Amino acid sequence: MRKGDTGPVWALGAMSGTSLDGVDAAMVLTDGHRIEAFGPSAFRPYADHERAVIRAALGQWPGGPDVAAAAEIVENAHAELLARFENATVAGFHGQTLAHDPKGRGTHQCGNGGLLADVLGLPVVWDFRSTDVSMGGQGAPLAPFFHFACARHIGASEPLGFLNLGGVGNLTWVDPAASEPDDPGALLAFDTGPANAPLNDLVEARLGLPQDHGGQLALTGTADEAVVTAFLKDAYFRLPPPKSLDRNAFPKLLDAVGALSNADAAATLVAIAAASIALGEAALPGPVSRLLVTGGGRHNAALMAELSRRLTCPVEPVEAAGLDGDMLEAQAFAYLAVRVMRGLSTSAPGTTGAPAAVGGGQISRPAAV
16 A cells, blocks of 8 residues: 555554553554445453553553563564454554653553564554654544544534543544544544543452453442542643543552442542543533443443433443444554555644644554565
């Protein structure tokens, strides 16, 4: 595929999120503008020992003591999963975010796309965030351009929102009446606050479980609203969007629920996530006709109930619009890979705060090609 090509191609995308559950992979038929079709998808979970190695590297920058071991696990898991797919023209590889400090040291996603290009025999687009950060943007979130394409794909006619509940929550406001995602006013996107990460960390530390499956623990507890109110005084929530967070941006959050029972601590973390998203809703340019929820957090019944209680707009899983909430981010990086290959932008002032539309991403081609 060359920069001048314009027709749709099958692209393969992969995502390993900050919830550390595993690697998602999915195919999309796209020309970098429209979504023509969705293809097969698959999930490869991290084993407990793999998750422990990656967790040990969180917060570390290139050259950190645990980075190489984490990168090897990330690369091997992606190679194993992506090799199952056929007929892809290009692959988009996000890597694993270990550290994110856009106004300081930058952003760090471990994993070498060049190695994957050789394994897969395909061009691999990777390191999607660094160019945006180098130009003054937050480097995140990056899925909003795909959210714009999804809004057009489902035939939306009014502004709507996409909420991704991964380790961190991200909210995207989409005006489907715009022509392109980098048009002024087409998108506003930002990280809302913590989502799954602190809850996962809580049950891992207290119960040895990777997650509160379905929100079963949180549903039996009662949120401590004093803790919720105190948390929302953090300066982050007074910053105007666009803005972004590191997975570990709130290191004292587990201490804040340390005296609570397991169930009440889980319920309080759920309430904190929902309350911070409600603050995000208030920062949107205007009301949304619906809020489509994607990511693992939509499986948490306690969190979805809290969102419906605290937000003013209808809250639905993206499946209500015919989309796949488990694979939306993997699909996003398939879509973005095609945009990078064709010299199109991947972020804009309204999504990352960059001063102008930015096309990020490195392209690595197989050594034999």
